[in-house]
Amino acid sequence: MSKSKAIFSIIIRGFLVCLFIYLGSVSLLYAQNENLPAPSERLEDSLQIANKLMIAKQSKSAIAITSRLLEKLNEEGQYNSPFGLKVRLVHGSAMIHADMNRAPFDFLWELKDDSKANNNWVVYAETCRVIASILEYSGRSEQALENLREAQTTIQQHQLDSIYPHFAVRISSWHRGQSNRDSSIFYAEEAIRTGKQFGKIFEQAEGHLLLGINYSRTDTAKAIAHYKAGAELYRKVEEYSTFCFMHISLSKFALRKKNPNEAKAHIDTAFAYLPLTGDNNIGQLHWAYTAKADVFQQMGFSDSAFYYLKKGHALHLDHVRAENLEKVIEIDNKYNVEKKTKELGVEKARRNLLLTIAAIIVLFSVILAFYYLKLKEANKLTIIQSEQLKNLDVAKSRFFANVSHELRTPLTLMTGTINSLQKEDGLNGKQERMLQIAQRGGKQLEVLVNEILDLGKMDAGKLEVIREPVKLALFFDNYFSQFESLAERKGVQYNFETWVAADVEAKIDKEKCRQIVYNLLSNAFKFTQQGQSVRAIINVENDVLELEVTDTGDGIHPDDQPQIFDRYFQTRQKGTSAMGGTGIGLAICQEYAKLMGGQMKMKSIFGKGTSFRLILPIEISSINKGTTASAPPNVQSAPKSEKSTVKPEPLVSKKTPVISENPTNKPSILIVEDNPELQDYISMVLQDRYHVMTADNGQEALDLINGKWTIDNGQLIHKAMSSTLPENPSVDNFQLSIDLILSDLMMPVMDGYQLLEKLKQNEATSHIPVIMLTARADSTDRLKALRIGVDDYMSKPFDEEELRVRIENLLKNQAVRKDVVKEQAESPQFSKQDNEWLEKFEAYVQENLDSDILDVTKMASDFAMSKSTLLRQLKRLTGLSPKNYLLEMRLNKARLLLENKTYNSIAKIASEVGYKDARSFSKGFKKRFGRLPSEYLAD
DSSP, X not given: OHHHHHHHHHHHHHHHHHHHHHHHHHHHHHHHHHTOOOHHHHHHHHHHHHHHHHHTTOHHHHHHHHHHHHHHHHHTTXXXXXXXXXXXXXXXXXXXXXXXXXXXHHHHHHHHHHHHHTTOHHHXXXXXXXXXHHHHHTTOHHHHHHHHHHHHHHHHHTTOGGGHHHHHHHHHHHHHHTTOHHHHHHHHHHHHHHHHHTTOHHHHHHHHHHHHHHHTTTOHHXXXXXXXXXXHHHHHTTOHHHHHHHHHHHHHHHXXXXXXXXXXXXXXXXXHHGGGGOSOOHHHXXXXXXXXXXXXXXXXXXXXXXXXXXXXXXXXXXXXXXXXXXXXXXXXXXXXXXXXXXXXXXXHHHHHHHHHHHHHHHHHHHHHHHHHHHHHHHHHHHHHHHHHHHHHHHHHHHHHHHHHHHHHHHHHHHHHHHHHHHTOSSOOHHHHHHHHHHHHHHHHHHHHHHHHHHHHHHHHTOOOOOXXXXXXXXXXXXXXXXXXXXXXXXXOEEEEEEESOTTOXXXXXXXXXXXXXXXXXXXXXXXXXXXXXXEEEEEEETTEEEEEEEEOSSOOOTTTGGGTTSTTOOOOOTTOOOOOXXXXXXXXXXXXXXXXXXXXXXXXXXXXXXXXXXXXXXXXXXXXXXXXXOOOTTOOSSOOOOOEEEOOOSOSOSSSOXXXXXXXXXXXXXXXXXOHHHHHHHHHHHTTTSEEEEEXXXXXXXXXXXXXXXXXXXEEEETTTOSOOOSSOSBSSOOOOOSEEEEESSOSSSOHHHHHHHHHHSTTTTTSOEEEEESOOSHHHHHHHHHHTOSEEEESSOOHHHHHHHHHHHHHHHHHHHHHHHHHHTSOOOOHHHHHHHHHHHHHHHHTTTOTTOSHHHHHHHTTSOHHHHHHHHHHHHSSOHHHHHHHHHHHHHHHHHHTTOXXXXXXXXXXXXXXXXXXXXXXXXXXXXXXXXHHHHO
16 A cells, blocks of 8 residues: 555656646746737747747647738738748748648748749758658658758758758658668768757757667667757757657666666656647657556556556547547557457448448449439430521521522623623624523523522422413423433433323423422433433323433432432442532422422432432313323323434534544643533633543543544544444544643542542553642642642632633643653653652652742752752652742642632732742742732632
8 A cells, every 4th residue: 555655646746746837838838929029029039939839849839929920021011021931931840740731831832932032042941851841751752852952952052051950850860761771870960960060959959869769779878878968958949749758768778778767767757848748748648658657567566557557548549539439449459448349340240231231322323313314414415406406407598598599689690691792793603602601501500599599488488389280291391302412412312201192281380390300300311321321201190290200320329318308418428429519409309399299209229220200299270181191102092292212322522523633733631521511611711722622521531541432434432332333443543642631520420539540540641730620629629639649720610811821831841741751761660769759858848838048959958969960850750840849839839828818918928938029929820820819819
């Protein structure tokens, strides 16, 4: 009992001493906080107090002071002043010990930038050091070292020896964390040495602490000496937390030496100063009580040892329980404070299982809800997109209708003027033919405008059916016969049959029926080639009119057939030629048929032909209704109109017969165009200067060029189609000489792209210059043609003079190239190295076109050859001199910029292609292309 009373008496006295010291320090701190001088009075003193509190790890009190200082400095505009930066450094350092998560890092990083911007290198180096400590504690050692090196470099460059002890402490700690004991010891000794030199007590204490930790396992005597020296220094700077830690460590060393009395003295010292460490000292108290239990255990006082051990464990357990309930179980098990039953473990497992199942159910429900919402959004988006497509279709139809309506005025002016000119006297034959071509073009345009307007009326529900009595046989015969000349020109066998009595009269909408006939027959002839056939039949039976148009052309691809009556539909099948068209012809036929109470049917076999059939109920208005029914040819019950048949003749063209020789020695030009009127027009424009030949499509042009035609009595006949040729025709082997090809892009059988590709792939025809004449003027089509190798291209409509100038320039270049081709015919073909060199040279020129110093001398120098060698090389590979080659490249790029409206300034375009003077550029451009650059911009 005496031992217990003695122990109890010691505990009571120690507790009273600690309480007295604690109350005194709190009172002093309260007085300091209440009577803190205003920043404007004693700012330096306030900062020193805050720094001491921060060192003593009373960070919250330090932050209270520095916050007031920063608020005052901010009001006075001194936030980034030298003193303001020092206050911010202390504030940021205190924030670290206050455990404010990421806030200290952001605050200090901003301070680092501001101190560097204000050339305050002391604060900058110290901030780097403090940031390194944050990074080190968070496990980012490499970034911590980078900041330490920044601090070291700054100290050396600006000779900041007074803050070197701070740096030495921090880098010693970093090396200890990396298990680099020798480096850690070196820098710790440096901290002590320089700390003494500059009177840095705290840094000396930190150095002794690091040395004590480093020697604790290898040299106990040195460790104890450093712990004692360091503890005394910590006491001087009132950093009692580490002071107590060091005495607790010294007590452990004493216990190792079996000296419990010395150990007890160290523990009592620690207990005396622990109240001064602040509220956050639970960890220190736990280790102090545990160490005291070890002391009493070694002294033989088991009861006291158990008491202090239990108290230390309970204190630690309360702290951990407040932070994490799960750790309580682990600590209870570790110290055997409380045993958990097996039932509790089973219950916990059952509860965890139930929680897991519930979590899975919730997760599954969330996933279902997520996908349900996504599906709902997708459906909503689909509905919105469907409405947008409908609105877009309506807007497109409205736009076409508005444009078509606006076209009527200039169309009326054009056709009216043409009609007036045709009535004038004194017109020569060429003028009359041109006016006739213009008149037919105007009528076709008028038909197209009316179709588009009718589509708009149908969408609005305002298109009416106007029925009037018509003699059916006469009506349909009239329109059927209008296609006879087209059949003759194309060499197509055309039959039309009218199985209706001549006196049968019915009420129909003449304009709509005429438009259906026109569209069906136009399509049939468009897709039917020479030697094939087109047939049209009209029949009436049981008050139903049937119109059938059949051709033996290529047929319609199965994938396209479901969409054949859709508006604006164009085939997207690979390998098919570009045919052009608007995509509304068949659509309007179907719309007209439905509007009149009928229907359109289509049957097509791909590769063999197509048949379109109109079934239309009509009202017979003639008196003799008994004779209205029609019958097949072998049925004689109904009279029929005379059957008309047009058989083909094996001619390329009756208007421009091709002869074996060119008597005028004019350059020969082959026009490849499927539109007869445009073919005639271009021929008339060029025939005064050139020997003109024509072809209706790319395949026919290739046959002409490749000698698949022969001459019989001055007529050009295709060998494959004529079985009645005389054994010895007047010219047995006809060889066609062509200097230039002018080709349309969209044509049946073989379009312009396919023709161009075959010409350029054949060595015998690759030298023939090709001009692409097309209504498709977008950049995609141009680039495709340029990649294949087109020499020039023009958009429809075109200017006659511009066309003549471009042909003339190409023929001039071709004359030069012919000489080169002749030389190459006697020498080996281009090698792989030649092609690679030419590609490299073209890329070089394209890249440097905007340079006004790019000339023959520079090109030769950049390619390491003489001017004469470059001349021979380019002549051999392109047929052009370096000067002409460069000019051609510049002008062609300028034309591309103008057509794409890349710039709206002639001077800018001239500069882009290497011209100093816009006037000389315009002059050269006009000479090359027949038009001024300003005319392109005005289009």
